[in-house]
Amino acid sequence: MTKFLLSCFLFIGMTLSAQINLGTGSTDVGVAPISTYYGYSYVQQIFTKQEINANAAGNITGLKFYIDPSFSISNSSQWVVYLGQTTKTSFTSDVDWVPLAQLTQVYSGTVTNANGVIEVTFATPFPYNNTSNLVVAAEENSAGYDNNDYEEAMYVYPGAQNSTIYYKNDYTDPDPASPPTSGNLVDYKSVITIEGLAPNPIPGCPVITYPSNNATFVPLTSTINWNNSSGATSYKVSIGTSPGGTDVANQVSVTTNSFTPSTPFAPGVNHYIKVVAVGTGGESAGCTEVMFTSAPPQPTNDECVTAITLTVNPDLNCGTVTSGYTIGATDSGTLPDPCYGNPDDDVWFKFVAAATSQKISLLNVEAVGTNTWDTSANFQVFSGGCGALSSILCVDSSSGIVSGLTVGETYLIRVYSYDDAGSHQSFDICVGTLPPPPANDDCFGALAATVIPYTYVQSDGAGATNNAGMITACSNEMNDGTWFSFVGDGDTFNITVTMPTGSDFDPQIGVYSGSCSSLSCEDTVDSAGEGGTETLSIPTLPGNTYYVNVGHYSGWSDEMEGPFTINISKNALGTSEVKADKNSIKLYPNPFNDVLNISDAANVKSVSVSDVSGRLVKVIDNPGSALYLGELKQGMYLITLIMKDGSKQTIKTIKK
Structure with missing residues (x-):
């Protein structure tokens, strides 16, 4: 009898303590499982069987989500939570919602922030088969929003591409039975605890979050990152220049979820990474490789004297373009004045003017540095030779017209990332020729x-x-x-x-x-x-x-x-x-002195001003048509307009 009771108590204790933690340690914020910064939201996330890595099928008895303990969710507390099982590993489009008929409502009620934990306990456990991927869906349907540092508040962690689909709006409460046709796809998921499932003593394969599979222009000195695997005590990292190869790193053991090779990658070479988790029960098996291509060698046009000659197109169709990149380039020592930015990675081109005005365009600009969001490539046009440069045009957008040219003269263009270290771009550059004034010009x-x-x-x-x-x-x-x-x-x-x-x-x-x-x-x-x-x-x-x-x-x-x-x-x-939908609001004048005007302030909920490093400088709620920014220093700023319909628009401006 005593042994039987002891066994029962042990079983009950194990059942009550069984839980799987995913994304632990991340304090990044995002729209999952709900949006705290908008009035209403509906979010679906997919957690793969591999990532959950349960020991066996079982009943999910509840979920925990995480948030800064000091943040409020008083206006974001009415939740309806659904669970489902799917063969999907990600969402394929912004309308690829899992139908409500394939989900089970497991909770409806008011949640609270209890010292950074939002716990949802199910009245009826949800049976998880441990063969499918798990869908976690949540609807937040209380009006109003919580202004926690002017940002979302729920903790998220990097996931596979398109792991989450969400909709958020201040005025429209989405219906899960008929999801919106304008969802948003993101590559992150909630930091989450799945209660009721026991973890497999052999940890699952880690999900490599950087670099992504098939990534290009990966910096030669890079840190490999992956998500923590539940139950892992360490990891083994292998990197090679052929599938299954280990010539760069051979099962190097690390106890963190990142690894930086001791020597830089060879430039312009395909590399293959495999990360295996090690736990008390053994090593994860069947882990797949991620392939990436390292950044190319230093650009040949790194200096003015090695500028690449561009073909001048006879029209504006850019039939002939030249590809380039700034990663690996060095500072030529030419100050940007009167232009802005930090030309520490400038590359050089030249062209022979075919007309008195030419249009110069940067096409297909992509971020290729460690700042994966930064596509801010600038260019500057010079007359004179490399030893006598005279700036005649500054452009911080995709194209610009350079006028006053002398036909037959050679002009120089340098392209550079506006920002500092870590910001680089690849691009195609085109020189086009404007048509003559049309007959109906006047x-x-x-x-x-x-x-x-x-x-x-x-x-x-x-x-x-x-x-x-x-x-x-x-x-x-x-x-x-x-x-x-x-x-x-x-x-x-x-x-x-x-x-x-x-x-x-x-x-x-x-x-x-x-x-x-x-x-x-x-x-x-x-x-x-x-x-x-x-x-x-x-x-x-x-x-x-x-x-x-x-x-x-x-x-x-x-x-x-x-x-x-x-x-x-x-x-x-x-x-x-x-009916025409305005998809762009104007800020003018740009550059500005002290006052920046909004063309349609009635539709703007708030404005945030950030410097080019992403540091928040100022927030203005319920702005008028004029933004008074005289206290800002000279330079470039990112003005983010947060609209009342839930959308955001970021515009690059210059303070003179």
Whole structure:
């Protein structure tokens, strides 16, 4: 009897203490299992069988999630939690939700932050078969949000690609039975404790989080990182230059979840990594390799005197581009003044001017340094030779027009990452030639739409000049672009402007009456962003002439127009044609002195200002149309607009 009772007590004790911990130690924050920084959210996560590594099938009795003990979840406490089993290892798209019919509701109620732990206990245990992957879904449906340091609060850890899909919004409470069609995919998961399952005494294979499989441009001196495996006491790391190879590292034993090889990787070579976890029950088996390609050798165009010659394209189609990269480059010693940034990794190109103005573009820019988020590649154009450089253009965006060139003269371009060590980019560079000014460059040369419906493809819009300066007849001013005209007949005319795929042209439509020398505003529209469609309907008077300007939206900066198609009709427009979603809000002027203006502040919930290192400098809740930033030092800043619909937009600005 005594032995029987003792056995019972031991069994009960083991059952009560059985739990599996994943992501322990991480204090990164994210939207999982819910969003604390938005009013409502719905999140699904996939934890693989390999990662869970349970000893056997069993009942999950609850979950624990983790958060800073000092943070509040008073406005994020109404949770509904679901569990499910799936063969999916990740989500394939932003609509690839696991259907609610495949999930079981295991909890509904109010949760609390108990010294950094949010515990959810199930009334009915969930049976886990230990053969499928586990889906953890959570809906947070209490209105309001918790402003914890102006950021999400739940602890997350790096996971496999697209481990989590989420939706968050301040006003729309998502329905798990009909998930939103605009989810977001991320590569992290909740730090989590799965209660009721006993861990396998043999730890599971670690998930390598850096570098990712098939990564390229991995720095020659890099640290390999992986997630902790439950029950692991150490790890063995092998790295080779062939599958299964160990010529770089041969089962090196480490007790942390990172490893830095003693010598740099060979440049431009494929490498293969395998990490095996070691526990009291043995070593993990069947662990797969991750393959990556190390960064290439030092660029041949690291110095001005070895600049690579670029082909000048006869148009703006960038039919010929030259590839380049800044990783491995050194500082040439040329100060950026009057440009900004740190050219400690500059590479050099040159071209022979074919026209007095050329468009220079950086295409397919990708982050290839340890700062995997940083795609901020700048370029600077010089006249003169390497020994007598004179800066003539600074560009901190994807393209710029350099004017005042002498045909036949050679000019130099250097490309560099704006930021410091760890920030590098790969890119394609293109030099294009602008078309001559189009026939309808001026209002007096407006193309007449004599037959309605009227359609015209403006393929040479890039050659338009801002010959009349800004068009100020309407309160929303704009660039002088290309011009059209039509004669009213008492009906309503509809003007629609569309851009080709991939266009970066952000147009505005202005419609005016009167005369070219004395324009009177009828209406204007700028409701879409780069490449978006603009539509405007104008009631007309019989016999009255109307002038249509299609130009860059800015009323403070002369920017290049792009190709577009204009359609003028009198038919009733469908709802989809009338409605245009603004996917970009403007900040102006840029660069700015002390005040930065927001074009549509009514839709902005808050603004955060960060320096280029990512350090938060200032937060402004419920901003007005003017941001007063006079206290900032000169330099570049990242302005993040947090919208009321749950979206975010980050814009790079310069404080003069």
